[in-house]
Amino acid sequence: MTELSTAVPEKVEPPESGGPAGLRSIKRLMQATELDTRLLGMLGALAVIWIGFHIWSGGTFLTPRNLWNLSVQTAAVAIMATGMVLVIVSRNIDLSVGSMLAVVGMAMALFQAEILPDWIGFDHPLTWVLTLLVGLALGAIIGAFQGAIIAYVGVPSFIVTLGGLLVWRGVAWWMASGRTIAPMDSNFQLLGGGSEGTIGGGWSWIVGIAASAGIIALLINNRRQRRRFGFGLRPTWADTAIGVVGVGVVLGAIAYLNRYYLPERLAMRRFEEQGLAFPDGGANISLGLAYPVLIAIVVALVMTFVATRLTFGRYVFAIGGNPEAAELGGIKTRFNTVKTFALMGVLVAIAASVQIARLNAATSGIGQLSELYVIAAAVIGGTSLSGGIGTIPGAVLGALVMQSLQSGMVLVGVDAPLQDIAVGFVLVVAVAIDSYFRKRSST
Amino acid sequence: MTAETMPRTPLVEMRDIRVAFGGVHAVDGVSIDLYPGEVVALVGGNGAGKTTLIKTLSGAHKCDSGQIFVNGEPVSIDTPRDAKEYAIETIYQTLALAENIDAPGNMFLGRELKTRFRTLDDSAMESAARQVMGRLNPKFKNLKVPVASLSGGQRQSVAIARAVHFNAKILIMDEPTAALGPAETDQVNELVAQLKAEGIGIFLISHDIHDVFDLADRISVMSQGKLVGTVNKADVTKDEVLAMIIMGIPPGQATESDLEQLHD
Ligand SMILES: Nc1ncnc2c1ncn2[C@@H]1O[C@H](COP(=O)(O)OP(=O)(O)OP(=O)(O)O)[C@@H](O)[C@H]1O
Numbered sequence: 179m180t181e182l183s184t185a186v187p188e189k190v191e192p193p194e195s196g197g198p199a200g201l202r203s204i205k206r207l208m209q210a211t212e213l214d215t216r217l218l219g220m221l222g223a224l225a226v227i228w229i230g231f232h233i234w235s236g237g238t239f240l241t242p243r244n245l246w247n248l249s250v251q252t253a254a255v256a257i258m259a260t261g262m263v264l265v266i267v268s269r270n271i272d273l274s275v276g277s278m279l280a281v282v283g284m285a286m287a288l289f290q291a292e293i294l295p296d297w298i299g300f301d302h303p304l305t306w307v308l309t310l311l312v313g314l315a316l317g318a319i320i321g322a323f324q325g326a327i328i329a330y331v332g333v334p335s336f337i338v339t340l341g342g343l344l345v346w347r348g349v350a351w352w353m354a355s356g357r358t359i360a361p362m363d364s365n366f367q368l369l370g371g372g373s374e375g376t377i378g379g380g381w382s383w384i385v386g387i388a389a390s391a392g393i394i395a396l397l398i399n400n401r402r403q404r405r406r407f408g409f410g411l412r413p414t415w416a417d418t419a420i421g422v423v424g425v426g427v428v429l430g431a432i433a434y435l436n437r438y439y440l441p442e443r444l445a446m447r448r449f450e451e452q453g454l455a456f457p458d459g460g461a462n463i464s465l466g467l468a469y470p471v472l473i474a475i476v477v478a479l480v481m482t483f484v485a486t487r488l489t490f491g492r493y494v495f496a497i498g499g500n501p502e503a504a505e506l507g508g509i510k511t512r513f514n515t516v517k518t519f520a521l522m523g524v525l526v527a528i529a530a531s532v533q534i535a536r537l538n539a540a541t542s543g544i545g546q547l548s549e550l551y552v553i554a555a556a557v558i559g560g561t562s563l564s565g566g567i568g569t570i571p572g573a574v575l576g577a578l579v580m581q582s583l584q585s586g587m588v589l590v591g592v593d594a595p596l597q598d599i600a601v602g603f604v605l606v607v608a609v610a611i612d613s614y615f616r617k618r619s620s621t
Numbered sequence: 622m623t624a625e626t627m628p629r630t631p632l633v634e635m636r637d638i639r640v641a642f643g644g645v646h647a648v649d650g651v652s653i654d655l656y657p658g659e660v661v662a663l664v665g666g667n668g669a670g671k672t673t674l675i676k677t678l679s680g681a682h683k684c685d686s687g688q689i690f691v692n693g694e695p696v697s698i699d700t701p702r703d704a705k706e707y708a709i710e711t712i713y714q715t716l717a718l719a720e721n722i723d724a725p726g727n728m729f730l731g732r733e734l735k736t737r738f739r740t741l742d743d744s745a746m747e748s749a750a751r752q753v754m755g756r757l758n759p760k761f762k763n764l765k766v767p768v769a770s771l772s773g774g775q776r777q778s779v780a781i782a783r784a785v786h787f788n789a790k791i792l793i794m795d796e797p798t799a800a801l802g803p804a805e806t807d808q809v810n811e812l813v814a815q816l817k818a819e820g821i822g823i824f825l826i827s828h829d830i831h832d833v834f835d836l837a838d839r840i841s842v843m844s845q846g847k848l849v850g851t852v853n854k855a856d857v858t859k860d861e862v863l864a865m866i867i868m869g870i871p872p873g874q875a876t877e878s879d880l881e882q883l884h885d
């Protein structure tokens with residue numbers, strides 16, 4: 179028997195039954211492109227929310243300025259949600275991320291504002307890197323510590339991290355006796371993405387073009403891999419369509435965000451700094467992608483890679499699908515749990531840097547309730563609380579949905595209590611719809 | 622002395638194995654062995670301790686006391702990884718599949734193929750899975766879906782494929798045909814014969830006395846955690862084995878009336 183004869187292409191069996199012609203061709207399109215229907219559904223929901231608020235707000239929601247702000251506000255929750263996906267997929271939960279954010283944020287603030295200056299002086303060019311490293315290490319240690327109690331002592335993650343939620347919040351207060359630590363190092367502040375903390379229009383285009391090249395390279399590599407083993411290929415038109423749409427969305431988003439310009443006063447100052455005359459008709463200086471957004475995008479890409487291409491990610495899913503099978507397969511499930519929580523801690527540290535940089539201060543109250551937003555983002559993004567199921571892009575979209583709702587309601591002036599009611603309502607409805615479709619598709 | 626009569630070392634020898642769960646003596650001083658190219662059937666009623674016994678060999682849990690020898694060497698098997706080191710592969714009664722992962726992912730769980738960049742080589746794993754599956758269950762081609770959406774028989778072929786792919790020297794099959802239709806059962810039985818011919822030693826746990834008599838060279842009978850006895854298939858009748866299973870009567874001691882009782 180040759181290798182090829184066992185690897186018969188088995189793609190695109192046209193559905194025998196089912197709906198009218200239109201529905202059927204949509205189904206065929208979906209099958210040919212192998213797109214994730216749940217993700218598409220979420221994109222649809224997001225579109226509805228955006229257009230709805232745009233109309234309701236009298237045309238301000240979808241302005242470049244508002245979308246730019248939305249992107250910055252989403253970053254911190256999105257960063258943490260990518261880690262929460264893996265935690266929840268492995269049948270655990272982390273309720274402590276908000277309090278951990280406060281401890282790590284507080285530690286980084288103290289380190290750069292009160293400890294480092296004694297050694298290397300104020301505004302040293304290395305301050306931001308050293309601070310970040312301290313934060314990442316601390317996040318990893320706290321995460322690994324909680325993970326070790328869960329894995330080796332056998333206390334359920336719900337309890338360990340519920341304890342963590344209380345303990346770390348208290349520790350954050352105790353670290354500075356409740357003081358507010360400010361200001362942050364001037365380079366460090368850029369991580370928060372103020373008007374200075376962006377990469378500018380030109381670099382945004384470069385990022386966009388690199389991303390486009392990445393999409394095309396992935397599609398080509400995928401075809402090459404499948405051909406190498408003689409598997410059925412996606413039709414060429416489907417791959418082309420995915421490529422065109424993907425590149426179009428990336429470049430379109432960059433073009434649109436780049437239309438958010440620096441306010442005139444700040445633009446003028448920037449010209450002055452460079453010793454140039456400010457043009458009479460005004461100048462349009464694009465802010466471009468904010469650093470926290472760039473960080474969130476990189477985190478999402480790296481985490482997708484970790485979840486789908488590395489054995490660690492495969493094991494997280496295996497443990498979530500069937501812990502006993504994972505154990506019998508020879509996987510070191512306990513150590514894997516420690517690694518999962520350590521990774522969550524690192525992501526909390528990244529989010530904490532973004533947060534304190536944006537506030538230009540740290541208090542023991544930062545990150546309050548963010549555990550709930552992070553968990554909600556992951557769950558709205560299709561992560562199943564019973565474990566084994568979830569995607570990183572889904573969680574990022576979930577974070578975007580949550581933030582869009584909140585920002586939109588602020589924009590149109592919904593009362594704060596009503597905002598909470600709406601977000602809570604959407605969370606439950608989203609999961610209800612998701613589990614309805616999941617049940618239908620599995621039978 | 623010819624090669625036939627020379628005392629060979631057994632592939633596996635388990636000596637005086639004991640496992641207790643709380644007060645329950647699930648396995649109570651059982652000794653069994655297995656030679657290359659031999660099929661030893663392990664039979665006994667529900668809860669007799671068969672699964673528990675072989676799990677001490679596959680590294681799924683430790684025995685409280687007793688010794689295991691592989692190729693005559695005393696070994697300690699504490700984890701599933703240890704067992705795999707000795708080329709012991711197991712098809713578990715529960716199949717031990719991660720429901721959310723596809724067939725190739727499950728086949729290679731814990732032993733993934735990697736690219737030179739240390740990332741998962743899914744294409745290579747899929748290709749290997751198709752090759753094994755072409756031999757085991759050629760009709761099953763839908764490999765890239767989570768095993769949760771597979772039929773019982775397909776899931777069982779995934780579990781079997783996993784054991785076969787990694788070139789086991791010692792194969793443990795805990796009721797491998799329990800979820801299979803007659804055609805697939807025949808396929809598995811054929812596979813057992815084929816693997817045996819390749820010199821692999823097989824512990825086969827089964828409740829089907831006909832399959833046992835078709836495939837096994839020797840039969841070890843367990844009852845309530847104890848070994849009733851081990852017999853050569855050629856020396857006994859099905860009724861005698863049934864008497865061992867049901868009444869716990871040691872081999873050769875069943876009387877005519879005992880055997881008649883079986884058929885009441
Ligand atoms: N993890 C466990 N914890 C407690 N008791 C157990 C455990 N596993 C097995 N037992 C007990 O050990 C005894 C032997 O069970 P075992 O599964 O080995 O039987 P078996 O011969 O494989 O039965 P079957 O034919 O039904 O598969 C039973 O009394 C069972 O209740």
Ligand SMILES: [Mg+2]
Nearest residue numbers: 671672673714
């Ligand atoms: Mg059993």
